[in-house]
Amino acid sequence: GIMATRSIPNWRDRLVTIMIAPLMTCSARLPVYALLIAAFIPQQTVGGIFNLQGLVLFGLYLGGIVSAMAVAAVAKLARRNAGATPLLMELPTYRWPRLRGLAIGLWERALIFLRRVGGIIxxxxxxxxxxxxxxxxxxxxxxPAIEYSFAGRIGALLAVVFAPIGFSWQICIALVPGMAAREVAVGALGTVYALSATGDDAAAQLGPLIAGSWSLATALSLLVWFIFAPQCISTIAAVRRETNGWRYPLIMTGYLFGLAYAASFVTYRIALALGGG
Structure with a gap:
């Protein structure tokens, strides 16, 4: 998605699009969403039609979309004097693609991506x-062994910072390797809780464990955290390559982590006030 912004001719518009792209819900978030929703949201029907778990998942998707629109609106207000830029695109002559040409194009784009971003990842x-x-x-x-590692020690230090939003030291430890990709957090939690299973089996075993040790407020806070937090090294690396420097990736990472912390804090406090502790 970030590399697709090359089709936007105006640099400011392209930069804003890059900055809000991580707010769009990707498939990497789904393992975390599925784990937490299954563990904490009851399987019941709302209004006789809608499933409550499905509504929560829809709300998470909607939260990312609305947040992206809000950030884009703020960015637009910050540059009111920039003027509107019309979008003009010359459409090519459409033909049925040839499989050979399509395969070559995909191969070339994959190689370009690996050369530009693969080293950083x-x-x-x-x-x-x-x-x-x-x-x-x-x-x-x-x-568990990870508790004694450098990541475990970092997680223990982070627990002090994340205590106001309800994160335990186990969650903080899982967030460290989870920076590689969001879905890694599920496996990292399994490691923290010393589970021998992996993949779907680990998620199935994790559900009852976290349901018994975390509060609903903590689970909701973590769900909201994953809407905003830029826990994806490939995304940050792609932004670095597309902007030719570390300035904008650092700005993007900073504001997204700030949004994640603020939104999780509000969610956690509201959930506690409503008896979700």
Whole structure:
């Protein structure tokens, strides 16, 4: 989506589009949404038609869309004197695509993406793996190995910062390797809770565990966090390549984390006030 903004001729409009693109709900969020919704939202019908869990998922999608529109509106107000830029596109002659040409085009675009972004993603992924794996658990340790790693220590420090929005130290630890991609957070939580299963089995075992140890307010806060938080290294790397520097990726990361924290804080406090603690 970020690379597709190249079709926007005006740099300011293109930059705003890049900045709000991470707010659009992607498939990487779905494992986290599915885990939390299944664990905390009851399976019941609303109004005799709608499923409550489905409504919550729809609300998460809608929250991302509305937030993107709001951020774009604020950016537009900040540059009121820029003037409107008409969109003019010359449409090509449409023909049925040839499979060979389509395959070559896809292959070339994939190679371009890997050359431009793959190196950054690989480097950061290796770093996150190192933080999550070293140092190993000492002899006689009773907790999961990740608790004794650098990521575990970082998570323990982050727990102080994230306590106002209801995040436990387990959640904070999972957020560190989860920076590689949002869906990694589910596996990281499974590691923190010392589950031997992986994939769907880990999610199935995690549901009852977190339902018994987290409050509804914490779950809602984490759901809202994942609407905004830019926990996707590939997205940040793509923004860096498209803007030719680290200025705008850092600005984007900062404002999205700020939005995530503020929205989670409000959600957590409202849920506590309504008895969700």
């Amino acid at each position: 690989l480097a950061v992924t290796i770093l996150l793996w190192f933080l999550s794996s070293f140092p190993g658990a000492p002899e006689g340790a009773t907790g």
